[in-house]
Structure formats: C-alpha cells, structure tokens
Amino acid sequence: MGETWDVLVAGGGNAALCAAIAARRAGARVLVVEAAPKFYRGGNTRHTRNMRCAHETATEHLTGPYTEDEFWDDLLRVTQGQTDEDLARYMIAKSSHMLGWIGEQGVRFQPSLGGTLSLGRTNSFFLGGGRAMLNALYLTAEKLGVEVRYDTPITALEIDNGRFRAAILNGTTRIEARSFVAAAGGFEANLEWLKESWGDRAENFLIRGTPYNRGDVLRMLIDAGVEPVGDPTQCHAVAIDARAPKFDGGIITRLDCVVFGIVVNSEARRFYDEGEDFWPKRYAIWGRLVADQPDQIAYILFDAKSLKMFMPSLYPPVTAGSIAELAGKLGLDAARLEATVGDFNGAVRSGSFDHTVLDDCRTEGLNPPKTHWARRIDEAPFYAYPVRPGITFTYLGTRVDRHARVRMANVGPSENMFAAGEIMAGNVLGRGYAAGIGMTIGGVFGRIAGEEAARHAVG
Amino acid sequence: MQLADHHAEAERLMTICNACRYCEGLCAVFPAMEMRRSFGAGDLDYLANLCHGCGACYVDCQFSPPHEFEVNVPRTLATVRARSYRDHAWPGFLRSLFDHNGLAISLAAALGVAGFILGFVSWHQPAVLVEAHRDPSSFYALMPHEAMVTLFGTAFLLALVALAMGFRSFWRAAREQIPEPAGGGSLLQALRDAGTLRYLDGGGVGCYNEDERPTDNRRFYHHLTFYGFLLCFAATTSATLMHYLLDMPAPYAWYMPPKVLGTLGGLGLIVGPVGLFLARIRRDPELNDADCSGIDTAFIGMLFGTGLTGILLMLLRQTPAMGIMLALHLGFVLALFVTMPYSKFVHGIYRYAALVLYALERRRLGSKADRS
Ligand SMILES: Cc1cc2nc3c(=O)[nH]c(=O)nc-3n(C[C@H](O)[C@H](O)[C@H](O)COP(=O)(O)OP(=O)(O)OC[C@H]3O[C@@H](n4cnc5c(N)ncnc54)[C@H](O)[C@@H]3O)c2cc1C
Ligand code: HEM
Ligand code: SF4
Ligand code: SF4
Numbered sequence: 001m002g003e004t005w006d007v008l009v010a011g012g013g014n015a016a017l018c019a020a021i022a023a024r025r026a027g028a029r030v031l032v033v034e035a036a037p038k039f040y041r042g043g044n045t046r047h048t049r050n051m052r053c054a055h056e057t058a059t060e061h062l063t064g065p066y067t068e069d070e071f072w073d074d075l076l077r078v079t080q081g082q083t084d085e086d087l088a089r090y091m092i093a094k095s096s097h098m099l100g101w102i103g104e105q106g107v108r109f110q111p112s113l114g115g116t117l118s119l120g121r122t123n124s125f126f127l128g129g130g131r132a133m134l135n136a137l138y139l140t141a142e143k144l145g146v147e148v149r150y151d152t153p154i155t156a157l158e159i160d161n162g163r164f165r166a167a168i169l170n171g172t173t174r175i176e177a178r179s180f181v182a183a184a185g186g187f188e189a190n191l192e193w194l195k196e197s198w199g200d201r202a203e204n205f206l207i208r209g210t211p212y213n214r215g216d217v218l219r220m221l222i223d224a225g226v227e228p229v230g231d232p233t234q235c236h237a238v239a240i241d242a243r244a245p246k247f248d249g250g251i252i253t254r255l256d257c258v259v260f261g262i263v264v265n266s267e268a269r270r271f272y273d274e275g276e277d278f279w280p281k282r283y284a285i286w287g288r289l290v291a292d293q294p295d296q297i298a299y300i301l302f303d304a305k306s307l308k309m310f311m312p313s314l315y316p317p318v319t320a321g322s323i324a325e326l327a328g329k330l331g332l333d334a335a336r337l338e339a340t341v342g343d344f345n346g347a348v349r350s351g352s353f354d355h356t357v358l359d360d361c362r363t364e365g366l367n368p369p370k371t372h373w374a375r376r377i378d379e380a381p382f383y384a385y386p387v388r389p390g391i392t393f394t395y396l397g398t399r400v401d402r403h404a405r406v407r408m409a410n411v412g413p414s415e416n417m418f419a420a421g422e423i424m425a426g427n428v429l430g431r432g433y434a435a436g437i438g439m440t441i442g443g444v445f446g447r448i449a450g451e452e453a454a455r456h457a458v459g
Numbered sequence: 460m461q462l463a464d465h466h467a468e469a470e471r472l473m474t475i476c477n478a479c480r481y482c483e484g485l486c487a488v489f490p491a492m493e494m495r496r497s498f499g500a501g502d503l504d505y506l507a508n509l510c511h512g513c514g515a516c517y518v519d520c521q522f523s524p525p526h527e528f529e530v531n532v533p534r535t536l537a538t539v540r541a542r543s544y545r546d547h548a549w550p551g552f553l554r555s556l557f558d559h560n561g562l563a564i565s566l567a568a569a570l571g572v573a574g575f576i577l578g579f580v581s582w583h584q585p586a587v588l589v590e591a592h593r594d595p596s597s598f599y600a601l602m603p604h605e606a607m608v609t610l611f612g613t614a615f616l617l618a619l620v621a622l623a624m625g626f627r628s629f630w631r632a633a634r635e636q637i638p639e640p641a642g643g644g645s646l647l648q649a650l651r652d653a654g655t656l657r658y659l660d661g662g663g664v665g666c667y668n669e670d671e672r673p674t675d676n677r678r679f680y681h682h683l684t685f686y687g688f689l690l691c692f693a694a695t696t697s698a699t700l701m702h703y704l705l706d707m708p709a710p711y712a713w714y715m716p717p718k719v720l721g722t723l724g725g726l727g728l729i730v731g732p733v734g735l736f737l738a739r740i741r742r743d744p745e746l747n748d749a750d751c752s753g754i755d756t757a758f759i760g761m762l763f764g765t766g767l768t769g770i771l772l773m774l775l776r777q778t779p780a781m782g783i784m785l786a787l788h789l790g791f792v793l794a795l796f797v798t799m800p801y802s803k804f805v806h807g808i809y810r811y812a813a814l815v816l817y818a819l820e821r822r823r824l825g826s827k828a829d830r831s
Contacts, residue, residue, distance in 0.1 A: 078704055125484075128484065
C-alpha cells in the first residue's frame with residue numbers, strides 16, 4: 001500500500017524548503033522529495049549568495065531603503081515590460097516580509113560581499129552563502145518534523161482533471177497527497193530540451209548550477225494540461241570561463257572583466273559594445289551574445305593595465321607577450337586579431353578613465369563602438385579569457401495565480417497543485433534579470449504555496 | 460618560487476575562495492585572503508594560523524567534496540598549520556621531533572617521570588619515596604627547593620628561547636604583505652580575540668564538529684584548558700614570589716593563592732582536555748588532517764597528565780603515595796616545558812601573532828573598494 005501525506009513537495013531548494021516549512025507551520029504533515037543526494041540538495045540554491053527584497057529603511061546589513069516602487073521600476077526595466085504586473089507587484093509587496101520571515105527560519109545575513117558593493121542597498125547577502133542558507137532551512141524543517149527523502153526523483157504524476165492524486169518516486173513508490181507543491185527547478189540541465197529551441201548551439205552551453213534540474217516535473221505538469229508561461233529560449237545566461245566544467249561550476253567561473261577590454265569571436269572580430277553600461281547592468285546579456293557567435297565561444301582581451309581591476313576568478317588568464325602570440329595560444333588568426341586590436345587602439349579617444357562612473361573614454365568611428373572605459377590595449381603582457389554561454393536557469397514554466405496555484409490550460413486554477421521557484425519564474429521574468437530575484441521568487445511563492453497547500457489539505 | 464605540496468593545495472583553495480567569497484563573514488581568514496592576489500608560503504602560514512578550524516566554511520561550501528573542485532579549507536589549513544609548527548621550529552635539527560610527535564612527547568614525559576623517581580631514590584634512601592610525606596616540608600625533603608628552581612628555571616628558559624626563535628621565524632614569514640608596524644592597539648585587539656576565541660564560533664551559531672549541525676562546544680572546553688593552564692602558571696608564579704619575597708615557603712593552606720589558583724587550574728586542565736579529546740574523536744574526519752592528529756593528542760595528553768598528577772598530588776600528599784605522585788607531576792611538568800617549542804603548544808603563539816597581524820590588516824580593510 002502507498003503512503004498518504006497532507007502535502008508533498010517536489011524539490012529541495014529554497015522554494016521547496018520555504019513551502020515545506022510554511023506548510024508544516026500551518027499544521028500539515030509534509031514530505032519533501034529531492035532528486036539529488038544529500039550533498040547536492042537544493043540544486044541551484046546552493047550556489048546563490050543573496051536575495052532582493054523591498055525594505056523601507058536601511059538595516060544592519062543593507063545600506064539604504066529600497067521601496068516597492070523602486071523594485072517594480074527595476075523589474076519593469078530589466079524585463080522590458082515582459083512580466084505579469086499583478087503577480088509581480090504582489091510578489092514585491094510580499095518580499096518586504098520575506099527577510100523577517102526567513103530570518104525566523106534560521107537564515108542569517110551579512111553586509112554585501114567584497115566586490116559587490118553596488119548591490120549593498122538592494123540585496124541581502126546570506127552569511128556563508130546559499131549552502132549555509134539551505135543548511136539553516138533544513139535544520140528548521142527537521143526540527144519542525146518535515147520528512148525529507150534524498151535521491152528520490154519524482155518520475156511520474158497522477159493528475160485527473162487538474163487535480164493531483166499521487167506521485168511515483170524513483171519509478172517505484174507511489175505516494176498520495178492532498179496537496180502538491182512543484183518546486184523542482186527549471187530545465188537548464190536538460191541539454192536535449194534546450195536543443196529543442198536553441199538547436200545544436202546548446203551543445204556548447206555550460207550549465208552553471210546543478211545537473212539535477214532537468215525539468216521532469218515541469219514536463220509532466222505541462223503534459224497533464226497545466227498552462228505554460230514564458231518563452232523556452234529565455235533564460236538567465238552569462239558569459240563564463242570556457243574552461244569551466246559542464247555542470248555545477250558555480251559562481252567562481254564568472255568573469256567581470258568585459259568592460260576593461262574588448263571581446264572577439266572565433267573570427268577574431270568584435271561584435272558588441274563592451275562598455276555600454278555598468279557591468280552589473282549588462283553582465284546578463286553576454287550569455288546570449290556569445291551564444292549567437294560561431295561555435296558559441298568568445299575571448300575577452302585586455303592588457304597589463306587592467307589585470308587587477310576586477311574580481312579574480314577560478315582559472316588564470318591566457319598570457320602572452322604580444323597580440324600575435326596570444327592569438328596563437330587561443331587558436332585565432334594572428335593577423336586578423338592584430339588588425340582588430342589595431343583598429344580598436346586607433347579609434348580610442350583618450351579621456352579620464354574611471355570605472356566607477358560612465359566615463360568619457362570611448363572609441364570614435366568604430367563599429368561596434370566601445371562607449372565607455374575604452375583604453376588602448378598596448379601594454380604587455382596581454383591577457384585573454386575564453387568564454388562560453390553559462391546557463392543559470394530557464395524561464396519557461398507553469399502559470400500560477402497569487403496563491404501560487406497552477407492554472408490548467410483553458411480551465412482555470414488547479415484545486416490542489418501549487419508551484420514555486422524556477423519552475424514558475426517565467427510569470428515574473430519574461431526576459432532579463434535583476435540580481436537576487438531568483439531567490440525572491442522562490443522564497444515568496446514558496447511560502448505562499450506552502451500555506452495554501454496546507455490550507456487545502458488540513459483546512 | 461615553487462610552493463611545497465601542502466602550500467600549493469592551500470594556494471589552489473585560496474584562489475577559488477577569492478573568486479567566491481561567500482564565506483567572507485564567517486571568520487578572519489577570508490577577509491585577510493581578499494586583501495591578497497597572490498599567496499606565498501608565508502601568507503599561507505599566516506592564513507592557516509588565523510583559521511580556528513570551526514568547520515563552518517566546510518559545511519557551507521558548495522564546492523566541498525564530492526564536488527570536483529574538492530574545496531576543504533579547514534583540513535587544508537590544518538595541514539599547513541601543522542607544517543608551519545615544524546618549519547618554524549628552532550633549532551632546525553629538532554624539527555623532526557614533529558614527525559612522530561606523539562612518540563617524542565610520550566618519551567619525554569616517561570623520561571621526565573623516570574628521572575625524578577631515580578633522582579629521589581638515588582639522592583636519598585629508596586624508602587624516602589614512601590616516607591617523605593611525614594615531613595611537614597615534605598616536597599623539599601625529596602628535592603631541595605633550589606634544585607627544583609634551577610632545574611625548572613633552566614628548562615623554562617631554554618624553552619622560551621626556542622619559542623622566541625620560532626615566533627621570529629613565523630612572524631617574519633607571515634608579514635610578507637603586512638608592512639604596518641605592530642602597535643598597542645593590535646596587540647590588545649589580538650588579546651581579546653584570542654582570549655574569547657572569537658573566530659571559533661562558526662560565524663555566530665557555534666562551531667561545527669560532527670556534521671552540519673552547529674552543536675559543538677569546543678570553545679568552552681578550550682577556555683577551561685587555556686584558563687586552567689594560565690591559572691596553574693599563576694599558581695607556580697605566586698608560590699615562587701611568596702617563597703622569595705615574603706619568605707613563606709610551601710606548604711600553603713587551602714585558601715592561599717598558590718593553592719586556590721592551582722586547584723582551579725588543575726581542574727580546568729583535567730576537564731578541558733577531556734572535553735577537547737572527546738570532541739576530537741567525534742569530529743568528522745573530513746575536517747581534520749590525519750597527519751596532525753598525533754600532534755594534537757600528544758599535547759592534549761600532556762596537559763591532562765599535568766593537571767591530573769597535580770590534583771592527585773594535592774589529594775594524596777598526606778599519604779605514602781606522595782613521593783611517587785611528586786615524581787609523576789614534576790616529570791610531566793618538566794616534559795611539558797621542555798617539549799613546548801616542539802609541540803602543539805606553539806599554536807598559541809603563532810595564533811596570537813596571526814591575530815595581531817590581522818588586527819593590523821583590518822584597518823586597511825576599512826576601505827574596501829568595489830571593483831565591479
Ligand atoms: C551560480 C549561480 C548563482 C546564483 N546566484 C543567485 C543569487 O545570488 N541570487 C538569486 O536570487 N539567485 C541566484 N541564482 C539563481 C537561483 O539559484 C535560483 O533562482 C533559485 O535557487 C531557485 O530555487 P528553486 O528552489 O526554485 O530551485 P533549486 O534550488 O534549483 O531546487 C530545485 C530542486 O529540485 C530538484 N529536482 C529536480 N527534478 C526533480 C524531480 N524530478 N523530483 C524531485 N526533485 C527534483 C533538484 O535536485 C533541486 O534540488 C544563482 C544560480 C546559479 C546557478
Ligand atoms: C593565543 C592563544 C590561543 C589560541 C588563539 C588558541 C586557539 C586554539 C584553537 C582555535 C584550537 C582548535 C584548532 C586546532 O586544533 O588547532 C586550539 C586547540 C587546542 N588548544 Fe589552543 N589556543 C591558544 C592557546 C592555548 C593554550 C595556552 C593552551 C594550553 C596550554 C591551549 C590548548 C589547546 C589544546 C589542548 C588544543 C587541542 C584541541 C584539539 O586538538 O582538538 N591553547 N587552540
Ligand atoms: S570555502 Fe567554498 S563557499 Fe567558502 S569562500 Fe571558499 S569556495 Fe566559497
Ligand atoms: S574553518 Fe572556520 S575559522 Fe577556519 S577558515 Fe573555515 S570558517 Fe574560518
């Protein structure tokens with residue numbers, strides 16, 4: 001005979017744990033099933049460092065107020081309007097209670113990390129990072145009596161007319177539950193799925209986080225008639241070191257040096273304005289830019305002047321005494337690269353370099369231009385980092401309402417199915433990204449999903 | 460310069476951590492690391508001795524094993540730390556005492572004890588060992604006060620010289636990138652940080668030992684050990700002062716300073732090391748360097764032995780066992796002194812030095828620049 005629970009939660013990250021804790025606090029008996037082994041529990045949440053929540057005043061850890069309106073303006077700008085306004089505003093309003101609530105669940109914060117001062121007002125940083133944050137949530141869940149099973153993927157769902165009945169775990173065990181919370185992440189680790197919309201380009205993508213977010217639960221829900229939301233090619237993607245492992249390289253493979261140099265593709269040609277805006281505002285477009293280049297690879301080039309101006313990363317840069325030698329090491333056409341660098345150097349108009357403002361160092365008569373922080377690349381040694389698109393998480397998901405209840409296509413809200421986190425991020429993020437919002441989506445909707453799931457299950 | 464293996468692994472981790480920085484708020488190691496772009500042997504020795512082994516950065520790290528990056532900061536720094544004790548020891552030919560430290564220190568203790576027993580017996584009649592307790596100034600019947608002072612004074616001075624030389628070597632290496640001169644402020648700050656073991660708290664929740672639950676109380680047991688040791692030291696010093704300055708030789712009544720300090724300190728030196736030892740055997744083996752467990756247990760054993768024999772001596776001083784107990788206790792104390800520069804005792808000195816250097820660096824940290 002199978003078991004019956006009040007609330008079954010699929011996943012093991014921020015969204016799942018917030019849901020589980022909230023449901024348990026509301027009196028429900030809760031089972032969490034996590035596909036990954038214990039060490040890898042909480043997929044992408046393990047890699048995070050902060051979350052973005054509205055707050056009225058400066059706090060011990062935040063340098064100033066960040067109002068709901070300002071949050072909304074930021075979201076509107078990064079998504080270029082592709083967001084569900086009602087839901088997004090609701091999430092932002094709820095985010096202001098999130099810091100207090102999640103603190104009560106044992107999560108601790110600290111001032112912004114070295115090298116990230118620009119986020120010090122808007123984003124709350126987890127003391128010890130995302131895995132510390134998760135460890136605290138798991139401890140709290142354990143104390144409250146939430147049961148967690150690791151190495152336990154959901155392999156099938158029984159859904160009748162928008163009503164969840166049971167889930168099959170590991171292909172064998174059948175579990176019934178009164179409510180179901182889907183918090184099993186996006187499908188970024190599923191290269192076959194990525195290829196459906198990106199084509200063979202996806203072969204060259206690197207996955208920054210967990211290999212377990214394969215989107216199986218999302219696929220099952222959509223197949224069972226849940227209404228999807230979002231574009232399957234939309235995702236958070238940045239340019240990361242091409243030498244990073246295929247999966248789970250995490251934060252340390254990121255490179256923050258684009259604005260200090262030029263970026264060329266495998267034909268040794270530039271393709272985008274490297275100095276368009278401050279890096280925190282532009283880093284999230286470079287994944288897509290590189291994905292559109294031949295072989296999905298590019299090279300950030302800079303010289304001795306810039307080496308110490310950005311956060312160090314995991315791998316050392318490729319180093320050479322001349323541009324031609326650098327081209328050789330990178331496997332680029334030396335004459336072509338020398339010409340590209342020569343053209344760039346010739347177009348640079350000197351100004352007073354200051355990377356903390358939109359300075360007046362720019363190129364003239366160059367296409368594409370470099371509009372700020374343009375300095376000649378002429379001081380040996382010369383350096384390069386090879387970069388590839390690094391996929392953080394996908395946006396295609398399940399449509400939900402304010403109660404985090406999933407909607408059935410053409411039917412309306414499901415009676416007992418809820419979703420939170422990456423798996424429904426597309427409701428808020430049609431495109432673009434603002435740092436820290438992934439955790440807000442998971443925390444806010446996770447908590448709501450847990451409360452609503454418990455309300456449905458135990459009244 | 461080519462780094463040795465243990466330093467090379469620490470350098471690899473520091474490069475990873477410097478790109479990550481998630482642990483920045485947990486302790487002093489990460490902020491100190493962030494002030495560096497390159498890590499030489501001296502820098503790594505410094506960081507290793509700044510690490511208190513609280514384990515927080517291991518349970519919090521998304522890259523710890525089985526992740527392919529295999530980031531294990533507590534263990535790696537424990538290895539570097541143990542090697543730093545050896546590398547900075549003086550004189551150089553005694554460095555190998557660290558290689559089989561448990562054996563070396565047990566031998567020293569055994570030799571110490573045997574030496575005193577033989578000494579007492581050959582100095583007097585063999586019977587004195589079991590009869591001396593009848594004499595009111597019984598200790599000095601077994602060994603004249605002057606002889607005791609000369610022996611222990613010499614041992615202590617030799618140890619001090621060796622410790623000072625070790626400190627000098629460590630200090631020079633560790634301040635490779637810290638040009639500021641040490642001043643009163645940094646010395647005081649380091650005294651506070653050492654006295655409270657500020658960085659043995661896992662960033663605020665308590666330190667980790669067995670698993671990802673911060674339930675450990677090593678800090679409490681270390682306080683018992685550390686302050687117990689200081690109290691014993693104060694007991695001996697007060698007795699010496701009373702003897703020479705006030706002309707009040709032992710024995711002392713229970714309420715006199717040497718007795719009160721010695722009793723409290725002795726108890727600390729029994730309970731503290733037992734607590735530390737139990738914590739050590741329960742510790743997640745991933746957190747420890749297997750090679751340094753000999754150094755640790757030998758030192759724990761010596762402190763425990765010193766405390767236990769001291770308390771037993773006090774309890775049994777009116778009985779025939781007194782002679783043997785005195786030999787045991789003096790043997791342990793002498794061995795403790797003699798082996799200080801070649802035991803884990805040096806951790807107190809190097810850690811204090813590292814905390815001073817960190818206090819100096821912190822002022823620079825005040826102006827943390829945003830690079831992105
Ligand atoms: C390197 C990196 C850094 C990031 N930094 C930040 C940051 O600083 N701030 C921020 O807001 N966001 C950040 N993000 C994004 C953030 O990680 C996600 O938005 C957030 O963690 C999503 O939480 P979640 O609970 O929805 O998903 P996850 O935390 O990924 O949890 C999903 C879980 O579902 C499990 N699962 C998958 N399939 C199944 C199945 N079939 N059955 C059962 N379980 C299953 C997975 O094992 C996984 O544990 C970062 C992402 C990466 C990769
Ligand atoms: C500056 C002063 C000191 C500091 C900052 C300090 C700090 C520490 C720390 C952080 C540890 C745990 C990590 C490790 O094993 O290396 C430790 C271990 C230990 N310390 Fe100290 N210490 C100091 C002085 C002393 C003194 C004076 C004694 C006793 C004479 C002492 C006795 C011990 C013992 C017995 C251990 C072993 C615990 C174990 O192996 O698990 N310490 N010390
Ligand atoms: S120990 Fe791990 S989480 Fe902490 S700073 Fe280093 S790499 Fe980052
Ligand atoms: S073990 Fe503790 S003290 Fe050592 S580096 Fe890690 S967090 Fe810091």
